[in-house]
Amino acid sequence: MHKTQTILLKNRPDGKPTKDDFKFITEMIESPDKGQLILHTKYVSVDPYLRGRMRNQKSYIEPFALNEPITSAIIAEVGESNHKDFKKGDVVMGELAWKEHQLSNGKGLQKIPSDQAELSAYLGVLGMxxxxxxxxxxxxxxxxxxxxxxxxxxxxxxxxxxxxxxxxxxxxxxxxxxxxxxxxxxxxxxxxxxxxxxxxxxxxxxxxxxxxxxxxxxxxxxxxxxxxxxxxxxxxxxxxxxxxxxxxxxxxxxxxxxxxxxxxxxxxxxxxxxxxxxxYKDQFSEAREALTQWLQDGKLKHKETIVEGFDTIPEAFIGLFDGDNIGKMVVKVV
Amino acid sequence: MHKTQTILLKNRPDGKPTKDDFKFITEMIESPDKGQLILHTKYVSVDPYLRGRMRNQKSYIEPFALNEPITSAIIAEVGESNHKDFKKGDVVMGELAWKEHQLSNGKGLQKIPSDQAELSAYLGVLGMxxxxxxxxxxxxxxxxxxxxxxxxxxxxxxxxxxxxxxxxxxxxxxxxxxxxxxxxxxxxxxxxxxxxxxxxxxxxxxxxxxxxxxxxxxxxxxxxxxxxxxxxxxxxxxxxxxxxxxxxxxxxxxxxxxxxxxxxxxxxxxxxxxxxxxxYKDQFSEAREALTQWLQDGKLKHKETIVEGFDTIPEAFIGLFDGDNIGKMVVKVV
Known part of the structure; x- marks a missing residue:
């Protein structure tokens, strides 16, 4: 059993989002069943496009439901695992919930190499x-x-x-x-x-x-x-x-x-x-290869604005609309 | 020597064009020199894009000059000719001046077949x-x-x-x-x-x-x-x-x-x-072939609004902005 903080969408923002549009709750999560694993959130990506999902509007992606966790690209470390493809200590990326810890069935998770760039780069220059x-x-x-x-x-x-x-x-x-x-x-x-x-x-x-x-x-x-x-x-x-x-x-x-x-x-x-x-899904690996190469050749520079602490996620997101970030805005959780 | 009426751009229209933006003058034209021919205007195309050329503004095409003749697509019959490629009675199309009669050096003129469609179709469904x-x-x-x-x-x-x-x-x-x-x-x-x-x-x-x-x-x-x-x-x-x-x-x-x-x-x-x-200049002949075929097969219908008389050209043009036309608006001169 793990205790986790979770961030829900409390209100659909009217104009610029405020902290009051988000709600923190504490939940308990079970130990992983067969085919499941536990993920410990390390880095959370906050992005302008999430604003669109907070509207109740037809778009290319389903809107967030009220009183449900918000999701975004997250880098997490695998904890206890009952899944054959993932072992404790693996670092993965996926579209995950704004939770400190969460169960996963492994679907949509992608393992991240630890030797080519800093982890947070996979949410930015080497990520979406x-x-x-x-x-x-x-x-x-x-x-x-x-x-x-x-x-x-x-x-x-x-x-x-x-x-x-x-x-x-x-x-x-x-x-x-x-x-x-x-x-x-x-x-x-x-x-x-x-x-x-x-x-x-x-x-x-x-x-x-x-x-x-x-x-x-x-x-x-x-x-x-x-x-x-x-x-x-x-x-x-x-x-x-x-x-x-x-x-x-x-x-x-x-x-x-x-x-x-x-x-x-x-x-x-x-x-x-x-x-x-x-x-352009079919071009993702070509893109990642080209970007990695330019990064290693020094032709591509990247900047990140890293904010620390799970509690700061809503503020970091809101800050995007004030131009608080230079380069990719990322929240470092642990 | 021929006497011709000519239509000049008198003012750059402010908002919707009016008859007062155009000026009719009478000119004399000489007999054709070597390499020249006389054209007698038969059909004049009036088109919305001409409004853009009446503005003094950078665009894909030079603006019309004040106190100079307006030009548009025109079908004309060759009169006296001192040009080896054109003989009296040929019917041609080109970007020509709003004149009843004009001299040409043959440049930009295209001969029109007389057996495939009515002549005015070459200003509309088989034209631009x-x-x-x-x-x-x-x-x-x-x-x-x-x-x-x-x-x-x-x-x-x-x-x-x-x-x-x-x-x-x-x-x-x-x-x-x-x-x-x-x-x-x-x-x-x-x-x-x-x-x-x-x-x-x-x-x-x-x-x-x-x-x-x-x-x-x-x-x-x-x-x-x-x-x-x-x-x-x-x-x-x-x-x-x-x-x-x-x-x-x-x-x-x-x-x-x-x-x-x-x-x-x-x-x-x-x-x-x-x-x-x-x-898409390189696709013009492909386009004309396809359109001619559809027309002959009855798959493509075309309508024209034909107004008669050289004097009516400015009114016909202005009428485009009142939606006076059904299908292509054409002025029949003779």
Whole structure:
């Protein structure tokens, strides 16, 4: 018998999530039956897309149920095991509940090698966020040597990788982020050509125009909203907008408005393509191999914001909407 | 020496064009030099995209100059000829000036066969508008048997062909148009499954939802604006929006606003792709062959609104924005 803390979705957030939308309870979990194992949570991934699952709305994935545990990508260590494929001490990753300890039947768990990178990297640059950047750039962005790429949320987990892939492919890369500290990282750590702090820039379109003298061929969009609007008039013929996220509008309670993109798309033969990483499941291992190689070659840098303690999970999640994170936001539990 | 009437762009229209934006002058044209020929205008194509060229704005094509003749696709008969490739009586098509008579050096002129279809069809179903529908559907729409397609401007020159291609490919096709007479044509003449009159429908999204019980896989968009907004919530996973035109916003004097498409594109892995027909120049003969075959097989119906007289060209153009046309709008000069 193990005692575990568990985090439930108490309310569907109205606008920006608050701590009051989450409820901590204490549960007891049994010893594992045949075919079961116990998982001890080590690292918890908090991600903007979870906000969408808190809405009671048809989407690509079922919404979270009220008064049920929230789930996200988690790295855990196997404890007591009655499962033939897992033994005590194995480190695994999976879509798991926000619990300190939990039973599993092993389904969906993936073992993680301990010799190639730090464990937390598998929630970020070698995990879903790095892979998201890779498949979005590869399948939609299709960067060509000499093109201009803009990336928003450029200091974030996905954006920082998307921008670096642009550099690896020979693009002029302009990153947009929300603090001077982050903007400094864009050029100094992530090797982008130019960074723009959208919070302190009065005329974002003018700043973008100056930073992109040859127009914009690729826009890796993690935020939507006003920054996306400012890009439309700068698009080149054949430009590709990768619609990866829209964190600027996820907390809106009314239907968000924007500039009509249609005239800009038509006159430039440009595209906007939404995607979710699962669309490209068959490319995950190719993506992980490429990212691991670039990481080992020093071509790809990654940053993490690691917050400690199971209790801090809701705050860490809420902090995403305040831009608290640099790179991947991860909660270290033990 | 020939006397010709010529139509110049007098003012850049502010909002919807008016007759006052055009100026008629009378000119004299010389007899053709060596390598030249005289063209007598027979049919003039008026098209919504010309509105864009009247703006002084960077686009895929140069804006019209003030006090210079407007140009569009024209079918003309060769008169006196000093050009080795053209003889008196040949019928040709090209991007020509709004003149009753004009000199040409033969560049860009294409001879038209007289035995396969009526001449005016080469400005519509077998010309740019039919080809626009074909390349948009083939390259972006990619219709699959059993899918649902919505088309706006469905009784227009491009929309009526795009909707019929959807039917040929096995789609459930819903057309949107702006009068009861047009809506009747959609099902009775063009074989679409359902027509919606957006002007008399109070809740366009509700009407679309009822007409598309399986959601929307393809939206061939000729209008943009509120109809486009109503489509976003109905998109299926992997839906394709073909951004062909945005007539609903072409006359707006302020930057038009819409619902932010990004969240809908992301959660459905859906795309919006703008294009202009020239992007697919290498497919023009394939397109014309397919359209001619469907026309001869009776699978493709076409309608024209033919207005008579050189003097009526500006009115015919302005009428496009009032929805005066059913099918392709053409001015018959002689």
């Amino acid at each position: 966020t790095g892979i998201t950047a890779y498949v979005g750039m590869t399948n939609i962005g299709k960067p060509q040597d000499g093109e201009t790429q803009v990336v928003s949320g450029a200091a974030g987990a996905v954006g920082s990788v998307a921008g670096q892939i642009g550099k690896i492919k020979g693009c002029h890369v302009v990153g947009i982020a929300g603090s001077d500290k982050k903007v400094q990282l864009l050029t100094q750590d992530f090797g982008m050509d130019k960074g723009i702090n959208y919070k302190t820039t009065a005329d974002i379109q003018k700043a973008l125009k100056e930073a992109c003298p040859n127009g914009v061929d690729i826009y890796y969009d993690n935020v939507g909203g006003e920054i996306a609007d400012a890009i439309f008039p700068l698009l080149n013929h054949g430009a590709r907008i990768i619609n990866c996220g829209a964190i600027a509008v996820y907390n809106k309670t009314e239907m968000p408005q924007s500039i009509s993109p249609q005239p800009f798309l038509i006159k430039n033969s440009a595209s906007m393509q939404g995607f979710i990483v699962r669309d | 508008t039919g080809i626009t529908a074909y390349v948009g559907m083939t390259n972006i729409g990619k219709p699959q048997d059993g899918e649902t397609q919505v088309v706006s401007g469905a009784a227009g020159a491009v929309g009526s062909v795009a909707g019929q291609i959807g039917k040929i490919k096995g789609c459930h096709v819903v057309g949107i148009a702006g009068s009861d007479k047009k809506v009747q044509l959609l099902t009775q003449d063009f074989g679409m499954d359902k027509g919606i009159n957006y002007k008399t429908t109070a809740d366009i999204q509700k009407a679309l939802k009822e007409a598309c019980p399986n959601g929307v896989d393809i939206y061939y968009d000729n209008v943009g604006g509120e109809i486009a907004d109503a489509i976003f919530p109905l998109l299926n996973h992997g839906a394709r929006i073909i951004n062909c035109g945005a007539i609903a916003v072409y006359n707006k004097t302020e930057m038009p606003q819409s619902i932010s498409p990004q969240p809908f594109l992301i959660k459905n892995s859906a795309s919006m792709q703008g294009f202009i027909v020239r992007d």
